[in-house]
Amino acid sequence: MTRKQTEAMSYGIIGLGRFGSALASTLAEGGKEIMVLDCNEEKVRKMRQLTEHAYVVRDLQKETLRDTGIQNCDVVVVCIGDKVDVSILTTLNVINLGVPQVVSKANSPEQGEILEKIGAQVVYPERDMAVRLAKGLISKRVFNLFELNEAVDISELKLNASLSGKTVLEAQLRNRYGVNIIAISRGDWLTTDITPDYVFHEGDTLVVIGEREKIKRLADALGR
Missing domain, CATH: 3.30.70.1450 (Regulator of K+ conductance, C-terminal domain)
Structure with a gap:
């Protein structure tokens, strides 16, 4: 996937937990071009029904991410809220690869504050849903x-x-x-x-x- 291959927005999703999988499915159903990465082969295999750009990665280091081509996406969403250190490092790596817009899931205000400081847009799925319901x-x-x-x-x-x-x-x-x-x-x-x-x-x-x-x-x- 390269930016030259399509004029439409392309989206990268790192982490295929409930949030990441739901996000990927919704974007794909909306006709968007997506790339998904996860270390779990079974989760990635299921996503290959939605996109040919579904990759199993052994780690989320900068060079591994570069090899997938995720830096060519217009927007990348890091859906790793539970592992704070991995979430922050992965977000930093994606930002350093030059992705125009990086969104990261956070599970706490402290995690969100760090992610914002390194240049990410932060989302709090559970909190935002609770606020909407309230x-x-x-x-x-x-x-x-x-x-x-x-x-x-x-x-x-x-x-x-x-x-x-x-x-x-x-x-x-x-x-x-x-x-x-x-x-x-x-x-x-x-x-x-x-x-x-x-x-x-x-x-x-x-x-x-x-x-x-x-x-x-x-x-x-x-x-x-």
């Missing part, structure tokens, strides 16, 4: 973003002016995007009784259910 519960909306399975989501979408004044029937969201509206809210008001003659208002929030990619298409169309 915000949803506080606002009495538990469907802020809910994954039903690997392909189907329930998501909130904020309407802009493009649908304002149109009815549900006129908008044809189901026919055009393949998603179903299950609730509409505006401020403290919420309804699940969605009729074809309901008129959309700018600022309405739709709770929709559908395939992840179809929801994304609708969100893109709404300029989100």
